[in-house]
């Protein structure tokens with residue numbers, strides 16, 4: 001039966017959420033008699049990698065080496081491609097993170113395999129190895145088949161599968177992958193400047209999100225007040241994060257979090273596709289925007305055409321009474 | 322130290338905020354259903370190359386695959402300050418990024434001593450956009466993606482700022498390297514990328530753009546390099562959602578709305 005490989009991105013001792021989605025997708029593709037093999041690479045990743053058994057892996061490999069402390073394309077692609085050649089899976093799943101997207105494309109280049117980024121689904125049937133992607137402003141669904149029985153390498157889009165659940169009864173021994181590629185003269189990460197995640201947007205039932213239409217850092221108090229009246233988390237567009245009004249962990253969309261709360265209130269958000277992909281599956285969407293033609297209204301259950309500075313206080317008042 | 326740059330540029334479909342159906346009955350993209358534009362991150366890549374040239378000198382060569390679309394973006398590069406342009410004569414619309422990367426790697430090797438190859442990271446909806454990574458793999462060079470700025474090029478190394486989830490990394494990469502540029506420049510700096518110059522337009526309008534055929538690049542049949550084939554395209558049925566307008570002046574309507582969405586909370 002099918003053998004499926006997963007690249008597990010591990011940071012600060014945690015397996016990336018999208019990798020857990022890759023694990024459940026891989027398990028489903030492999031079936032009961034297939035095999036799921038996982039690879040982790042980095043410095044000090046072996047211990048965390050062992051958890052991959054609990055998430056459904058049949059074999060776990062770790063390339064644990066000080067020289068892999070930061071992500072650099074060349075050594076990572078060399079070692080991952082080498083491992084995939086040994087394993088010869090039908091498909092290899094990477095998470096659609098900045099690391100996973102680059103590594104998936106790089107490895108597909110090295111191996112001359114079929115590569116598809118931001119895949120929403122994968123189908124394997126005999127020689128048919130196909131990835132499906134919803135694209136063109138989410139208007140078109142396209143099937144990409146690997147030519148001539150090649151290995152299919154994909155980066156799985158956040159939200160494309162449920163995260164695998166953990167089974168403490170599944171354990172095993174992590175196999176070491178020797179790291180011998182030539183690192184001499186290779187690139188290196190000199191400095192890392194990342195914010196710590198302080199909120200969990202994914203778990204939120206209600207999200208109040210602000211966009212550039214909020215206008216200023218001071219005006220964000222409206223968003224905060226509405227959120228606290230609802231017991232909601234605060235989300236933002238990239239425009240807001242780029243303006244420095246909120247830290248990056250509030251960003252929702254293609255390069256931020258993908259969320260599915262029961263209620264999403266979009267305030268002063270135009271609804272660019274990169275934002276919509278991160279929130280359009282919310283249970284109910286309320287949009288407040290001065291522009292009646294804003295694309296956000298196309299996916300909103302409740303369309304409020306108006307100035308958020310006037311509308312939000314009314315909503316807060318109603319919630320308090 | 323002067324720095325020679327190759328910039329890979331593409332004209333791509335503009336897939337933002339599409340209206341109406343894009344596919345015909347057979348699932349093919351309707352002619353004229355999509356506009357094209359100069360890939361914005363490739364424009365950023367050109368801007369990065371121009372800034373390096375402004376600061377330390379060097380030659381910029383723009384390369385594109387295909388005609389006539391490829392030629393238009395190449396002229397645009399010349400008008401903005403690129404020194405030379407090369408067109409690879411193949412039909413980019415039937416090739417995937419893997420096939421393009423093989424052709425382009427061969428074209429890059431024919432360009433004298435580039436220190437950096439720059440292109441857009443460009444994971445735009447509807448484009449596979451793996452070009453930079455695959456090109457680096459084909460050349461066996463280092464690659465850095467999602468780069469917002471090239472901070473320095475000196476001593477055989479480039480130092481770049483790479484955007485990652487929740488922040489940035491400063492990465493040092495040896496020359497030559499492939500660097501894929503992100504979208505940030507365009508959004509952060511209203512003056513960038515710089516527009517075409519009238520003076521250069523006059524000067525470069527008739528400049529011949531040399532053509533490299535696949536055969537000259539050692540590729541007999543570019544289509545044979547394709548690893549990923551589109552087997553089916555279908556329209557996603559429009560999402561039918563119950564949607565209604567709520568008048569912000571109508572307090573009772575706002576109240577009903579809140580009651581509905583907060584039901585059971």
Ligand SMILES: Cc1cc2nc3c(=O)[nH]c(=O)nc-3n(C[C@H](O)[C@H](O)[C@H](O)COP(=O)(O)OP(=O)(O)OC[C@H]3O[C@@H](n4cnc5c(N)ncnc54)[C@H](O)[C@@H]3O)c2cc1C
Pocket residue numbers: 210211212213214236237238239240251252253254255256257267268269270271272273274275278288289290291294306307308309444504
């Ligand atoms: C590769 C890539 C990745 C990206 N990733 C993301 C991502 O993850 N998340 C993301 O959000 N974006 C992302 N973007 C950016 C995205 O394309 C948009 O630029 C961004 O979402 C726009 O944010 P906005 O809606 O806040 O701003 P704008 O588009 O400027 O919209 C502001 C809106 O506010 C309205 N408005 C103005 N004043 C008021 C008022 N007083 N009351 C009510 N409404 C008002 C306006 O009518 C307008 O519709 C990405 C872009 C690229 C190219």
